[in-house]
Amino acid sequence: xxxxxxxxxxxxxxxxxxxPEATLFMTRGEGSYVWDQNGKKYLDFLxxxxxxxxxxxxxxxxxxxxxxxxxxxxxxxxxxxxxxAFLAEALVESFKPGGKVFFANSGAEANEAAIKLARRYxxxxxxxxxxxxxxxxxxxxxxxxxxxxxYREPFKPLVDGFAYxxxxxxxxxxxxxxxxxxxxxxxxxxxxGGVHVASSHFIKGLRELxxxxxxxxxxxxxxxxxxxxxxxxxxxxxEVSPDLLTVAKGLGGGLPIGALVAGExxxxxxxxxxxxxxxxxNPVACSAALSVLKVVNDGLFLADVQKKGQVxxxxxxxxxxxxxxxxxxxRGLGLIAxxxxxxxxxxxxxxxxxxxxxxxxxxxxxxxxFLPPLNIKKTELEAGLKIFEVVxxxxxxxxx
Ligand SMILES: Cc1ncc(COP(=O)(O)O)c(C=O)c1O
Numbered sequence: 571x572x573x574x575x576x577x578x579x580x581x582x583x584x585x586x587x588x589x590p591e592a593t594l595f596m597t598r599g600e601g602s603y604v605w606d607q608n609g610k611k612y613l614d615f616l617x618x619x620x621x622x623x624x625x626x627x628x629x630x631x632x633x634x635x636x637x638x639x640x641x642x643x644x645x646x647x648x649x650x651x652x653x654x655a656f657l658a659e660a661l662v663e664s665f666k667p668g669g670k671v672f673f674a675n676s677g678a679e680a681n682e683a684a685i686k687l688a689r690r691y692x693x694x695x696x697x698x699x700x701x702x703x704x705x706x707x708x709x710x711x712x713x714x715x716x717x718x719x720x721y722r723e724p725f726k727p728l729v730d731g732f733a734y735x736x737x738x739x740x741x742x743x744x745x746x747x748x749x750x751x752x753x754x755x756x757x758x759x760x761x762x763g764g765v766h767v768a769s770s771h772f773i774k775g776l777r778e779l780x781x782x783x784x785x786x787x788x789x790x791x792x793x794x795x796x797x798x799x800x801x802x803x804x805x806x807x808x809e810v811s812p813d814l815l816t817v818a819k820g821l822g823g824g825l826p827i828g829a830l831v832a833g834e835x836x837x838x839x840x841x842x843x844x845x846x847x848x849x850x851x852n853p854v855a856c857s858a859a860l861s862v863l864k865v866v867n868d869g870l871f872l873a874d875v876q877k878k879g880q881v882x883x884x885x886x887x888x889x890x891x892x893x894x895x896x897x898x899x900x901r902g903l904g905l906i907a908x909x910x911x912x913x914x915x916x917x918x919x920x921x922x923x924x925x926x927x928x929x930x931x932x933x934x935x936x937x938x939x940f941l942p943p944l945n946i947k948k949t950e951l952e953a954g955l956k957i958f959e960v961v962x963x964x965x966x967x968x969x970x
Pocket of ligand 1: 675678681792794
């Protein structure tokens with residue numbers, strides 16, 4: 571038997587560049603920390619790419635999973651199960667009373683469901699306008715929706731009917747609307763695109779545009795939802811709500827689950843036979859999600875996320891001022907943040923942080939993204955930021 575890395579090289583299709591350089595594998599997690607095969611401990615500011623909203627192995631999530639797994643792991647969507655119904659109720663009541671949910675297993679699948687619903691809503695209308703630099707998933711429709719040519723180009727021909735407008739540019743969206751347009755879909759905070767936050771003018775203007783033209787407004791909150799922005803749903807920051815909301819990542823506390831939450835007028839658009847998922851609404855995943863939602867959907871918890879978001883923001887801002895030659899800009903909302911660099915050294919910095927015991931995420935060569943657990947202690951957040959600063963300083967010193 572080879573090492574894990576050998577086995578992976580032989581048996582797994584190589585679609586991920588492992589972090590860093592395929593040498594690190596994780597064996598255990600607790601709270602804001604993970605441990606690798608050598609027992610080295612890391613403060614986790616990568617958060618499973620926005621999945622670990624309650625850190626690792628949160629006791630409430632572990633308990634919910636264990637309890638449900640010992641009762642019923644899977645049956646099928648031909649039967650009723652309680653966790654699915656309770657989670658649907660909690661999601662709808664947190665969004666818009668009167669709405670309804672479709673359960674899927676991932677962000678891409680939640681978006682697929684939203685795209686299918688939008689196409690079914692008004693006959694003859696199929697076009698969906700999305701934003702440049704957006705990310706909506708890797709299935710063919712969500713890839714086609716994704717406003718980044720580098721992901722789309724190798725897989726042409728794409729699914730027809732997507733057009734891309736400039737993020738935060740209302741006129742650019744309005745200019746693409748025509749008689750075939752069904753919907754507008756955006757991430758209120760673009761995550762994979764480098765953490766770009768929607769402006770209030772833009773997001774309010776999109777709502778007005780959709781109302782005026784009879785279009786569905788879809789918010790993809792797969793990454794920025796579930797408390798990440800300091801509100802349960804990111805759209806609450808602008809007091810503008812969409813017609814369809816998609817969530818995944820943080821929803822299951824680490825178990826795969828995605829959901830399309832549809833507002834009242836849209837809950838009956840999809841009919842039996844229109845859409846389905848064998849695993850969607852799985853009782854264990856739904857129980858886990860319900861336990862996460864109970865913790866996150868709490869005023870005090872969210873107020874604390876906002877406070878810690880402020881600490882993160884100020885630290886990023888200070889570093890931008892301290893290192894004007896290296897830092898182009900810092901951006902974020904709540905506990906999703908990014909530092910954009912002037913030089914293409916994000917991966918080098920990520921590796922140095924890992925060596926120093928801090929996991930961060932390089933997006934391409936110029937952006938470092940931070941997605942710490944939402945329940946991270948303030949002292950842990952400060953400790954991680956200190957590590958980052960020390961790494962950054964030694965890197966900056968080595969450049970002169
Ligand atoms: C905003 C957004 N939408 C959709 C997706 C796709 O989610 P998944 O990888 O669970 O299919 C992602 C993943 O990064 C995302 O950030």
